Amino acid sequence: MTKQKVVERVKRQDSCEGEKPSLAMRSSVLFYSTYTLCVCLGLLCVLFVSCWSSHWGGGFAWDYSALQFNWHPVLMVSGLVVVYGNAAVVYRLPFTWKQNKRTWKLVHAGLMLLGLLLSVLGLCAVFDYHKGANIPDLYSLHSWVGISTVAVFAFQWILGLAAFFFPCSPLWFRSSLKPVHVWLGKSILILSLISCISGITEKLLFTLNGSSVEPYSSLPVQAKFANSLRPPPRGLWLGRLWNLIQQQMAAARNRQGTCSTSAH
Ligand code: HEM
Numbered sequence: 001m002t003k004q005k006v007v008e009r010v011k012r013q014d015s016c017e018g019e020k021p022s023l024a025m026r027s028s029v030l031f032y033s034t035y036t037l038c039v040c041l042g043l044l045c046v047l048f049v050s051c052w053s054s055h056w057g058g059g060f061a062w063d064y065s066a067l068q069f070n071w072h073p074v075l076m077v078s079g080l081v082v083v084y085g086n087a088a089v090v091y092r093l094p095f096t097w098k099q100n101k102r103t104w105k106l107v108h109a110g111l112m113l114l115g116l117l118l119s120v121l122g123l124c125a126v127f128d129y130h131k132g133a134n135i136p137d138l139y140s141l142h143s144w145v146g147i148s149t150v151a152v153f154a155f156q157w158i159l160g161l162a163a164f165f166f167p168c169s170p171l172w173f174r175s176s177l178k179p180v181h182v183w184l185g186k187s188i189l190i191l192s193l194i195s196c197i198s199g200i201t202e203k204l205l206f207t208l209n210g211s212s213v214e215p216y217s218s219l220p221v222q223a224k225f226a227n228s229l230r231p232p233p234r235g236l237w238l239g240r241l242w243n244l245i246q247q248q249m250a251a252a253r254n255r256q257g258t259c260s261t262s263a264h
Contacts, residue, residue, distance in 0.1 A: 028094055035093070042082040048229050049077045056207070056222045062125075064132025071125035073199060079118025080149065080192035087111030088185055109165060112157050119150050142198040149191040156184050200226050 053060065053070035060074075061067035090096065090108045123146075130137050138144060163169050163177045204223050208216040216223050 031094065035089070038089075039086065042085060045229060046074065046078050046082055048225070049073050052222070052226055052229070056225075062128075064128050066129065066133070068125050068132070069129040072122050072129070073196075073203070075118050075122030075125060076146075076192075076199070077196060079115045079122060080153070080188075081196060083111055083115035083118060084153075084192065085189065087115060088189065105165060109157075109161060112160075116150075116153055116157055119153065123147070123150060140202060142195065142202050145191065145198060146195040149188060149195050152184065152191065153188050156181070156188060197230055200229060 053074055057067075057070045059067055060070050062071070087108055090104055090111065096104045127137060129135075138147060159177065160181055163174050163181070204216050204226055208214065208220065208223060214220040219227075
């Protein structure tokens with residue numbers, strides 16, 4: 001190898017070494033800022049839905065009355081959107097990558113169980129309210145989408161536990177289930193968002209239309225407040241940010257790969 005080639009190679013290696021930490025740092029700062037934003041928005045959603053239920057809905061109780069219904073949106077949003085959403089991204093957090101996988105499996109499964117329990121409790125609230133008010137069960141599109149979401153979630157949790165948690169589960173079962181598990185996980189989140197949007201609309205229509213207060217179509221304060229809870233704009237926005245981060249991280253990994261190949 002000529003002296004000039006050696007100098008060029010060292011220069012290239014030097015520039016790559018300088019690039020690696022700055023790129024990794026940039027993507028990790030971007031990742032953690034978006035993640036913090038997601039957590040804050042999630043908490044804000046729970047706060048808003050609780051304010052809606054207590055200010056316009058009259059508060060909370062567990063006595064088969066309309067006040068018991070008020071737990072339904074709070075528990076569903078907390079369980080199926082906030083806790084579920086955070087449990088789903090546990091493996092994406094860079095600081096977990098170098099730690100014991102089993103610990104993070106426990107955190108993932110534990111958070112998912114908490115989300116499932118909260119949503120089952122949320123369903124109990126609405127079923128009890130229907131029983132107390134003599135309203136038939138499962139008569140709307142919202143109720144069928146909702147009950148299917150929770151059923152698929154429960155199925156996914158049990159299957160995930162059987163496949164990935166017990167060491168005795170065969171390797172072929174784990175590897176063939178993994179893509180299905182990831183796909184089903186995303187579908188449950190989308191179904192949860194659809195359930196929330198339809199639930200908010202239904203509640204506003206029930207509360208505002210057919211009562212003496214201003215109708216929904218005139219967008220009174222309550223309607224504006226509850227509409228601001230709808231997750232699609234936030235979801236889309238966060239989804240786009242998420243894609244951006246993924247692209248950044250993939251680009252960083254590619255560049256690091258190029259650097260290491262060219263250096264060898
Ligand atoms: C992931 C979230 C949600 C799921 C899985 C879900 C699921 C369900 C289910 C299964 C029912 C039927 C209960 C029965 O028939 O006795 C129901 C009823 C109801 N939910 Fe939700 N819900 C969710 C979120 C919400 C939200 C955020 C609201 C907003 C207030 C809401 C409002 C209602 C209303 C008004 C009913 C009674 C009318 C009906 O049965 O359709 N839901 N929900």
